[in-house]
Amino acid sequence: MHRLRARPVRSIPASHCHAGRPAVCHAVRRLGIRGAAACLALIGGVSAASTSAVAQTAGDAPAAAPVVVVLRAAHLFDGTGAGLITNAVVVVTDDKITAAGPASSVTVPPGARVVDLGQATLLPGFIDAHTHIIGRDLADPGSDMAVVKDYPSYGAIVGVENARRTLMGGFTSIRNVGAPNFDDMALRQAVNAGVVPGPRMENAGHLIGITGGHCDANGWRPGLVDGDYRSGIADGPEEIRKAVRYQVKYGADVIKICATGGVISEGDAVGATQYSLEEMKAAVDEARKLGRKVAAHAHGLEGIKFAILAGVSSVEHGSFLDDSAARMMAARGTFLVPTLSAGEVVENFAKSGRLKGLRAQKALAAAQAMRNAVKLAVKYNVPIALGTDAGVGAHGVNAHEFRLMVDWGGMTPTQSLVAGTSSAAKLLGWQDRVGTLAAGKLADIVAVPGDPLQDITVTERVTFVMKGGKVYKGPGAE
Numbered sequence: 001m002h003r004l005r006a007r008p009v010r011s012i013p014a015s016h017c018h019a020g021r022p023a024v025c026h027a028v029r030r031l032g033i034r035g036a037a038a039c040l041a042l043i044g045g046v047s048a049a050s051t052s053a054v055a056q057t058a059g060d061a062p063a064a065a066p067v068v069v070v071l072r073a074a075h076l077f078d079g080t081g082a083g084l085i086t087n088a089v090v091v092v093t094d095d096k097i098t099a100a101g102p103a104s105s106v107t108v109p110p111g112a113r114v115v116d117l118g119q120a121t122l123l124p125g126f127i128d129a130h131t132h133i134i135g136r137d138l139a140d141p142g143s144d145m146a147v148v149k150d151y152p153s154y155g156a157i158v159g160v161e162n163a164r165r166t167l168m169g170g171f172t173s174i175r176n177v178g179a180p181n182f183d184d185m186a187l188r189q190a191v192n193a194g195v196v197p198g199p200r201m202e203n204a205g206h207l208i209g210i211t212g213g214h215c216d217a218n219g220w221r222p223g224l225v226d227g228d229y230r231s232g233i234a235d236g237p238e239e240i241r242k243a244v245r246y247q248v249k250y251g252a253d254v255i256k257i258c259a260t261g262g263v264i265s266e267g268d269a270v271g272a273t274q275y276s277l278e279e280m281k282a283a284v285d286e287a288r289k290l291g292r293k294v295a296a297h298a299h300g301l302e303g304i305k306f307a308i309l310a311g312v313s314s315v316e317h318g319s320f321l322d323d324s325a326a327r328m329m330a331a332r333g334t335f336l337v338p339t340l341s342a343g344e345v346v347e348n349f350a351k352s353g354r355l356k357g358l359r360a361q362k363a364l365a366a367a368q369a370m371r372n373a374v375k376l377a378v379k380y381n382v383p384i385a386l387g388t389d390a391g392v393g394a395h396g397v398n399a400h401e402f403r404l405m406v407d408w409g410g411m412t413p414t415q416s417l418v419a420g421t422s423s424a425a426k427l428l429g430w431q432d433r434v435g436t437l438a439a440g441k442l443a444d445i446v447a448v449p450g451d452p453l454q455d456i457t458v459t460e461r462v463t464f465v466m467k468g469g470k471v472y473k474g475p476g477a478e
Contacts, residue, residue, distance in 0.1 A: 066093050068112040069469070069476070073447060075121040076100065079421035079436035081414055084453060088122055092443040095469035100437040115475050117447050117464055123417065124437050125172025125199075125444030125467060126459070127424035128398045130295075130316055130337045130387025133166065133201075134159040134179040134187065138264065138345065138392050139354075147217050147225055156183035163187060163198030165396030168473050170462035172444040173200040175387075175428055177256040177295055177316065178207035178215075180231070185251040197472055200444075202254055202428050204295070205247035206232030208240065208283065209258030212267070213274040214297065219266035237282035240275075244286040254428075255287040257312075259296045260303035263346050263362045264355070264392065270362040271300025271320055280310035293429070295337070299366055301325060308334050314427055316387065319343075319366040321373035326380040335385050335427045336377045340404035341397075342389030343367035374409025384411075385427040386420035399459040406456050413456040443469040 069092045076088030078100065089106040091099040099106045108114070135155030136143040146155070159179075166174060176184045184203040191198035209215025209232065216233055217225040227233035234243035244255050259275050261268035268274070275283075284294045288311075296307035299319040307315055308328045314335040315321075321329075321336070329336060346363035349355045355363050377384055386405070388398045405416035425435025434444050447464035464474030471477045 067469070068093050068098075068109050070108050070112045070114045071117060071122060071445065071447075071464075071466075072103070072114060073117040073122045074119045075451060076437060077121055077123045077417060077452065078438065079124040079418065079425075081418045081422075084121065084451065090122055090437060090443075090445060092445070092466070092469050095443055097437060097441050097443050097445075098439055100439065113476075115464075115471075117475070120447040120449055120463060121452055121458075122437065122445055122447050123452070124421040124425075124435055124441075125446050125465070126170045126399060126420045127173040127175075127386065127428065127435065128166070128171050128199075128388050128390065128401075128420070129175045129314070129335075129385040129424045129427050130339050130389050131166070131174045131176050131395075131398075132178055132389070132391030133162045133174065133176050133395065134183045135391065137390070137394050138349065139394065152181055153183075155180065156186055159183060159187045160190070160196050160198075162390075162395040163191060163196060165394075166390070166398060167197055167199050167467065168462075168465060169396040169398050170446040170448075170459070170465055171199050171398050172446070172465070172467045173202075173425070173428065173430065173434055175202040175204075175254060175295075175424075177204045177254070177297075178232075179203070180206065182206075182250050188251075199467070200430075200434070202430070203252060204254050204256040205250060205252040206230075206243075207256050207258060207297070208232045208234055208243045208247070209297075210274045211235055213258055214260070214262035214265040214268055215258040216265075218268075235279075237279055240279055240282045241286040244283055244290070244292075248287075248290045248292060253292065254313075255283060255292050255294045256316075257283050257294060257296050257307075259298040259307045260300040261362075262297065262299065263342075263366050264359055266359070269300075270366050271303070273300060273303040273306060275303075275306070277306040277309060280306055280312070284311040299369075308332060314385065317342075317366070317370070317389075318373050318377070319369040321369075321376050323376060323380070326376040326382055329377070329382045330380045333383060335383045335423075336373070337385050337387035337427075338370060338374050338377070338405070338409065339387050339389040339392075339401075340370055340374065340408050341401045342392040343370040343408075344404060345393040371408045374405065374411065378409065378411055378415070383423060383426075384415075384419045385424040386416070387424075397460070399462065402452075402456050402459045413453045416456060417452060417459075443467075447474065 071090040076085040188201040207215035229243040261272040293313035296312040347367035350360035350363040405411045422435040425431045445466040448458045
């Protein structure tokens with residue numbers, strides 16, 4: 001909605017600033033339209049008509065009528081896990097859904113703009129709970145040297161294009177779990193201001209991990225890439241608390257810790273525990289005080305169990321999960337964010353020679369284990385949220401994770417879609433805003449060709465993207 005702007009202060013007639021009335025002119029410039037009108041009335045010497053004209057200029061125009069858009073499609077998947085609705089209609093008023101369901105039960109407001117998407121299926125905007133949207137992805141030849149060769153702001157600039165691709169791929173919300181220099185905060189500010197297109201962002205700021213661990217930059221000469229609690233390098237409970245506070249100070253919505261080694265980091269074993277249980281508890285306790293959840297990067301079994309016991313909200317990757325750890329997660333409601341897309345990427349890179357030595361060995365082991373981890377999570381009813389680790393793989397193809405959840409993890413198409421909509425929304429704490437197509441939710445809506453319950457790969461061919469009532473892709477895109 002747009003409201004008529006008040007006439008600029010300088011448009012007040014110059015006659016009001018005649019000789020002998022410099023104070024009036026000064027008041028106009030200092031106080032603006034409303035203040036100037038009051039000042040003129042008190043000072044006198046200015047006609048009542050002039051004062052009235054100034055006051056009227058400051059009045060607000062009538063509110064614009066709401067914008068109503070009606071989406072029609074052959075099918076609708078509402079994100080709850082219920083079956084498809086046929087002959088579906090969604091009514092959007094401004095930025096929110098006001099009705100959704102079969103056409104027979106939804107009243108189409110007169111004068112609404114109707115968008116007919118034919119044989120498509122409408123779904124809630126997809127949610128990726130594990131991304132690294134800032135900077136180069138692993139396939140970029142410059143990625144390995146980026147930390148020492150790129151200008152500090154280069155990664156944020158690349159992030160602008162990554163954000164656009166992510167949105168156009170149907171992902172209207174993401175959780176970004178680690179970025180340097182608080183570039184994720186800057187990108188979110190630009191997206192929210194409408195400067196650049198991109199998904200809604202829940203951000204972590206810097207990763208937090210031990211000196212020389214997965215969250216640290218290793219393999220360089222001493223002193224070249226060193227950090228402290230401000231950049232997420234923290235050892236011991238008190239330093240970890242300080243690191244958590246610092247990330248929150250500068251905008252972190254969620255805290256990301258590195259509980260174990262990683263695949264593409266140098267010099268650490270993928271399953272090796274890095275933070276102790278005491279240290280993880282300190283991170284969770286401090287984050288909870290500040291109203292934040294903790295996500296734990298954890299491949300190895302001991303680190304997974306420490307993270308669960310410490311009270312993290314989600315285990316990221318969870319590659320070497322076993323039955324006992326899966327039961328622990330289910331009992332505590334700890335989410336698994338499997339990141340199978342990253343597993344596929346590093347497995348392919350290891351086989352092609354892009355990754356070598358220890359990194360290749362770790363990639364092959366973790367990718368194979370991930371397949372089993374998802375199956376165990378499903379077996380024990382562990383809550384699962386879709387996450388891709390985009391940044392290891394490419395941005396904009398995040399929906400490939402749906403296919404991998406089915407092909408690698410043994411999930412049904414319905415289970416995978418729930419993981420990427422309502423389940424992910426719950427993990428982010430956004431379930432009251434997004435994740436399902438229901439009245440009162442934000443109008444984050446995507447469409448795919450055909451029936452995703454019969455062919456999950458159609459999620460990789462998104463034809464329509466609406467975020468907050470604005471169409472970014474498909475009929476009516478601006």
